[in-house]
Amino acid sequence: MLSTQPNDTSPFYRPLPSNPQSPEHLPQQSQYVVVLPYYRRPRYSCLILHRRLLCIAAVLPFLIAATYILWPSDPYVSIVRLRLDGLQFHTPPKISIDIKLDLTVKVRNRNFYSIDYDSLAVAIGYRGNRLGYATSNHGCVRARGKSYVSATLQVDGVEFLSDVILLLDDLAKGSVPFDTVTEIDGKLGVSFFDIPLKAKISCEITLNAQNQTIDHQSCYPEEMRLCLQIAK
Template sequence: MATCKPSCPCISHHDQDYVVLSNSPRKRRRTACSISLLLLSGLVYAFWPSDPTVKIVRLHVKNIQVRTVPVVAIDVSLLLTLKVSNGDVYSFHYTTLDVAVGYRGKTLGHIRSHNGHVRACGSSYVDAELDFDGVELFSDVVYMLQDLAKGSVPFDTVAEVTGHLGLLFFHFPLKTKVACEVVLNTITRKILRQKCHQN
């Protein structure tokens, strides 16, 4: 039997040894590096410039008239409202906005706007009126007449935006192109569906 003195701990052969593990400096450095990389990745994701989006939110037909003399042609008058959205933390200034409107691969005309501004994480609307007089459709006139009879006409749009993103004294040049297929109900004069993809 082991005898113990009051001032000393009692040690017997049956006691077990315990090892206390502590974080090494190398492990703490690895943890700090991992956290720093995560924070840096988040900042890069938040501040990395992204392309603006352009969408037709309103397409109104003022007039569609098919003429057969002297050649088969069509007069189209459209009212459009474009929405330019900027999802970045930078403001976006576009110098040119060009939207081509077509039917079955044939360009009817262009909408052009200059010097617009979209605030950070915001949107801007551009109203435009298009008058296409005497556009010759040739073989496509049959499809146009069929679409008009059905009450829905598919239009193709290609929007090109050129400008720059800006934050304080930093400017990032930007150019984007968005193509959309827009199906218009000529009776209610509302957009039935719209499918876009960015080039």
């Protein structure tokens, strides 16, 4: 007799986990470790950097020195000769005096390019009062050179009684103080550029009335203006 087993057609169910979020029930993720080789910076790149720094350190002082030397500077102006050639007194009704002065101005160019001046004016004063001024027309001072400008100042009818008395007293003492203001209007010739130049230099002079020489002189710049323009 053949034995028969009952046909079990009921479905199979897997029991649900008690905690679905627990680690043991999560799928495992693969972990990767990337190992990179040690990269050593080439030594020659450091040498190139050092060489560049040394070149910059060597060139920089020369650039600073060149800028200092080539930078425009004001001209040096001095009175090399001042001669009191004539005095003439006028009696009342108006007490006045006529003065004639001969002077020579030295202009020294300290730049490495020439100075072309359109006008040079020298104003002469005595104890704070201006007596008059002398002018000179166009001239040129070469680079690192000097030029002499001669002029004659004729002052007629100085009516300041106090100045006349002081001048007579200074002449008797043999020492006469004068002050001058020299103004230069021109330009510096720098390659393709024209640099307009305006300079103003003041000088204090003590004239020896006996031998007509300058005993003492002190000059200092008051003003210097530069404006760069491209030459046409």
